[in-house]
Amino acid sequence: MGTSKNYTSSLIILTTLFFMWGFLTCMNDILIPYLKEIFDLKYWQAMLIQFCFFGAYFIGSLVYYILSLRIGDPINKIGYKNGIIIGLVVAGVGCFLFYPAAQFKLYGFFLAALFILGLGFTMLQIAANPYVSILGSPETASSRLNLSQAFNSLGTTIAPIFGGYLIYEYFFSHGETGGEAVKIPYLVFGIIFILVAIVFKFIKLPEFVNEDEVVKGKGALKFKNLSYGTVAIFMYVGGEVAIGSFLINFIGLDEIMGLKESVAKNFLAYYWGGTMIGRFSGALSLSAMEKTKKYAMMLLLSVLSFGLIFFISGMEFNTVLPYLGIIALNFVAFIVGKGLSGRTLGLFGTISIVLIALAIFSSGSFAMWCLIGVGVFNSIMWSNIFTIAIDGLGKFTSQGSSLLVMAILGAALVPLIQGILADNIGLQASFIVPLCCYIYIMFYGFYSPKWKSNNSEQLKPKAGFH
Structure with missing residues (x-):
């Protein structure tokens, strides 16, 4: 089996993981309004869902x-x-815990299940x-990560429609109350994660290691592009x-718009x-095309992806016409960005600031579509920030990656801060609150070329599989 073929099949396998998580x-975006109503929560209490889920990213990465500081990079070992x-096994356990959480009708139990699920995703x-x-x-690298993240977004696109239907309509209409409508969906998710873990145990993946001795200590922090x-x-x-x-x-x-949750969830797909x-x-x-x-x-x-969203949302074409204008603006922004990671990131951050404002x-619908439109410009942010940040880290790449995943703490704290403000x-x-976040992203995008390390160390593939 040739190297190129191995890489292609490996990317396909890994991309399924991005879709699942x-x-x-x-x-979680479906759970928030659902559990908010079930347990009669305030906004800040409902945001504990994101706090526990993404807080697990911080704890796990920390x-x-x-x-990595004490014994060297665990992934390298x-x-x-x-x-x-x-990561798959821990995520599966987290999903299974939703069943007893719904059985005992305890909000705290739901939060604990989300924390365990978040720990699994941290490792992934x-x-x-x-x-x-x-x-x-x-x-x-940015191109590959964008492609994998695109399938991650396919999962986030389908979830509001399919998951929302299961929780708000199918199981809820069958008399499942007090949070019980989530029992079966998350039980199925848990089984899928365990099955995929078993599949991964037996498939072959190319092995990448750093040929230098693993260095202990906080070396990754010396790179400004990472910090x-x-x-x-x-x-x-x-x-x-x-x-x-x-x-929602x-x-x-x-x-x-004054829409009910069961209807508003369809706009979340956009x-x-x-x-x-x-x-x-x-x-x-x-x-390099x-x-x-x-x-x-x-x-x-872009046209095919829009068609997929339009199909699964079941909306009338006239309703979503403003969305096509946002897609057109996104296309123009990519052309202006000229394929440069930092420049495109800064440009997308700027447009997001304007849309949120x-x-x-x-x-009315204008405000709604402006906020929905930010999702289009979120697209390349994770992958561009990630690849810019780990550029030139060499043997510190996985350590740097753990720091970046630790920073997902933002998803735990920012919604909570906004909830208190709301x-x-x-x-x-x-x-x-999110508007301020995008101001920094714009700053990082435009200034990142000045911080990127000149370190030429790269991870190298080693023959063989594990």
Whole structure:
């Protein structure tokens, strides 16, 4: 089996993981309004869902980082494959815990289950993101990660429709109350994670290791692109998750659309689906493909992705026309970005700032589509920040990756901060919080070329499999 073929099949296998954790992560946006109503929670109490789930990323990554300081990089010792298997098993256990949580009707039990699920995803993030980045040429790392993240977004696009249907309509209509409507869906998710872990145990993946001796200590922090990038990840995931968490309630405001949760959830698919559209385009924009062919493929994939979202949402075409304008703006922004990671990131951050500001100071469907439109420009942020941040880290790559995943703490804290603000000054005005997040992202994107390390160390593939 040739190397190129091995890399292609490995990328396909890994991409299924990105889809799965995207689906489950977006299910939190369905759980928030559902459990808020079931347990009669305030906004800040409902945001404990994201706090516990993404707080697990921080705790898990902090433990990983401390271990890397004391004993050397754990991933370098156990291998990417075993790291992924451990993450899948822990995530499966977290899903299984939803059953007793619903059985005992305890909000705290739901939060504990989400924490365990988050720990599993932490290990998957630490292992899978850098693995995709090094699984080929460094020059196309952003392109590969954007492609994998696009399928992550496919999961987040389907989750509001499929997961929302199961919880709000199918199981709820069958008399499942007090949180019990989530029992069967999460039990199925848990079984899937365990089955995938078994599959990963027996498949072959290329092994990448650093040929130098593993160095203990906090060496990764000496790279400015990583230290500033860690803050950028904090801001990005915080802003993205905060908007997704409050979007259903935002659409339900009388001054916006006044829609019920069972209807508003369909618009959530356009927020997360926009990220999918942008990531497919980003994978092509940052690739080495010839310019004319590249733009043609970007346009085609944007149309096909929109068609998929439109189909699964079941909405009328006239209702979603403003969304097409946002996609067109995204296409123009990619052209202006010229395939440069930092420049494109800064440009997307700038547009996101404008869209959120318009959502805060306007009303009706215009405000709604402005906020939904931010999802399209979230698309390349994770992958671009991640690849810029780990550029040139060499033997510190996995350690740096753990720091970046630790920064997912932003998704735990930013929604909580916005929730507290929403309870005091109103939901619409509270979006000033994610707006501040995107200001920093714009700053990181435009200034990142000055911070990128000149370190030429790269991870190298070693013959053989594990």
